[in-house]
Amino acid sequence: MSGARRLALVLAAFAPLGLACQDLNTPIYFPGPVMPALVLTGMPDAMGNTPRIENGLTLQFRNPTQSEQQALDMQAATLGFMVPWIQRDHVHIEMTYQVTNTDSKDGTWSIGVDGANEFTKYDENIVAMTLGMGNNDPPQYIPLIPVTPQILKAGQTVSGTVREDDFNEAELDLYGIGEWMSPFNAVLINNSQVNPIGIANYVPPTSMYPVQPVIPALIEIDVNFTADAAMTCSYAIRVRDDDNQLLHNTTDTLFSPTPTLFVPPAMTTP
Amino acid sequence: MAALATSWLLAGASVARAQVTAEPAGAVVFPDPNKFARGLYTEGEIGAVAFFGKAGEVVSPGFAVGAHLGYDIFRWLALQAHVLGSTHQISDGNVLAGQLIQTYQATLEGKLTLRFGQTSIFGEGGIGVARLSTNALYALAVEPRYRVGFTAGGGAGLDYHSLSRHFSVGLRGDYLVMTNLSGSQELLATTYLRYTF
Numbered sequence: 001m002s003g004a005r006r007l008a009l010v011l012a013a014f015a016p017l018g019l020a021c022q023d024l025n026t027p028i029y030f031p032g033p034v035m036p037a038l039v040l041t042g043m044p045d046a047m048g049n050t051p052r053i054e055n056g057l058t059l060q061f062r063n064p065t066q067s068e069q070q071a072l073d074m075q076a077a078t079l080g081f082m083v084p085w086i087q088r089d090h091v092h093i094e095m096t097y098q099v100t101n102t103d104s105k106d107g108t109w110s111i112g113v114d115g116a117n118e119f120t121k122y123d124e125n126i127v128a129m130t131l132g133m134g135n136n137d138p139p140q141y142i143p144l145i146p147v148t149p150q151i152l153k154a155g156q157t158v159s160g161t162v163r164e165d166d167f168n169e170a171e172l173d174l175y176g177i178g179e180w181m182s183p184f185n186a187v188l189i190n191n192s193q194v195n196p197i198g199i200a201n202y203v204p205p206t207s208m209y210p211v212q213p214v215i216p217a218l219i220e221i222d223v224n225f226t227a228d229a230a231m232t233c234s235y236a237i238r239v240r241d242d243d244n245q246l247l248h249n250t251t252d253t254l255f256s257p258t259p260t261l262f263v264p265p266a267m268t269t270p
Numbered sequence: 271m272a273a274l275a276t277s278w279l280l281a282g283a284s285v286a287r288a289q290v291t292a293e294p295a296g297a298v299v300f301p302d303p304n305k306f307a308r309g310l311y312t313e314g315e316i317g318a319v320a321f322f323g324k325a326g327e328v329v330s331p332g333f334a335v336g337a338h339l340g341y342d343i344f345r346w347l348a349l350q351a352h353v354l355g356s357t358h359q360i361s362d363g364n365v366l367a368g369q370l371i372q373t374y375q376a377t378l379e380g381k382l383t384l385r386f387g388q389t390s391i392f393g394e395g396g397i398g399v400a401r402l403s404t405n406a407l408y409a410l411a412v413e414p415r416y417r418v419g420f421t422a423g424g425g426a427g428l429d430y431h432s433l434s435r436h437f438s439v440g441l442r443g444d445y446l447v448m449t450n451l452s453g454s455q456e457l458l459a460t461t462y463l464r465y466t467f
Binding site for chain 2: 026027028029030031032096097098157159161234235236238
């Protein structure tokens with residue numbers, strides 16, 4: 001066997017391993033602010049409501065380079081509206097969580113995920129407070145992403161995932177609410193995978209407003225944890241960053257937008 | 271006539287005996303290791319990798335694929351490069367349960383072999399680098415921020431030659447310490463197919 005053929009055979013043997021070693025689509029994990037992040041005693045608040053606790057984290061992205069900013073500007077000029085730097089198609093978010101019932105009795109827990117894109121921030125507590133003005137009804141919490149309430153036996157632990165699909169839906173909803181004046185309660189209730197009216201239904205598909213706008217990704221994730229027994233909730237955020245937009249190098253500058261807090265129109269009593 | 275035939279056969283047997291006694295005194299060695307190919311070789315391996323220590327508490331054992339490229343300096347001594355990739359699932363009991371993580375390792379090793387005909391045993395050891403595919407263990411406060419670190423260790427194995435000159439198969443086990451995973455070690459066990467050029 002010639003030397004060249006021998007070398008080629010050796011390299012061919014190593015080629016599959018080399019391909020496997022590439023960091024294709026490698027996720028990056030961000031732990032919650034503290035572990036365990038959210039702790040509840042199960043005692044109702046002064047109004048008799050189920051106890052809640054909230055915290056969150058803001059993902060740190062870099063500012064666009066000059067060429068990237070030029071590309072964004074050109075795209076915005078073509079479309080006729082602002083184009084986000086952190087886009088849903090390039091930044092994929094998932095959340096994993098673990099809830100433990102530390103009580104001696106069974107309890108019911110739920111999680112609601114809110115957040116902000118670079119334009120708009122959604123906080124279910126603000127929305128509930130606004131909707132509750134002028135009445136004495138218990139607060140109605142409408143999160144961007146609801147996690148179905150579950151009963152957890154005493155001493156047990158359950159893990160779960162809020163998938164990228166769920167975040168995709170929330171990001172579309174928040175974009176519609178914040179940028180296109182979409183009715184927030186209708187948008188949040190609608191599942192776009194079942195009924196894909198999406199932005200197209202709120203924005204006429206004219207030459208100025210295309211049917212498929214550029215949807216921003218969440219840059220802030222807020223977790224609301226509710227439980228009627230003593231429980232803890234830990235969570236972590238998993239991000240797939242296709243275009244390397246997360247802030248890694250100290251030479252890059254931090255992208256720090258100031259999203260506007262969404263406040264729904266106040267309900268008025270007749 | 272019968273007497274003539276009998277004497278002819280006896281004469282032939284006598285000649286045959288004379289031929290046997292004329293053979294060389296040394297016995298034929300089978301299998302003859304000198305006929306096995308020696309020099310540049312490659313190995314492809316599959317097996318499993320398990321972590322111990324802090325990483326072992328949160329990472330399940332996983333499937334591994336690897337390869338060696340080496341050179342037999344002597345029958346009993348070789349130098350080899352080793353690359354290995356393995357994939358693992360984060361264990362239950364933490365917030366990242368079920369997430370996948372891969373490890374990539376590359377080491378330079380020395381290998382000592384003791385042959386017993388068709389079979390040989392070997393010991394090997396070396397140093398190299400290991401890389402984790404994600405920062406999952408950092409998020410779980412198991413590892414420092416950096417995902418690349420040194421690894422060192424060694425192990426032993428058993429090789430069985432196929433008698434087809436170039437091919438042999440074998441089993442090996444190695445135990446390595448990982449500097450990027452503080453207080454963690456790994457055990458890898460693989461079966462391999464070797465081709466010597």
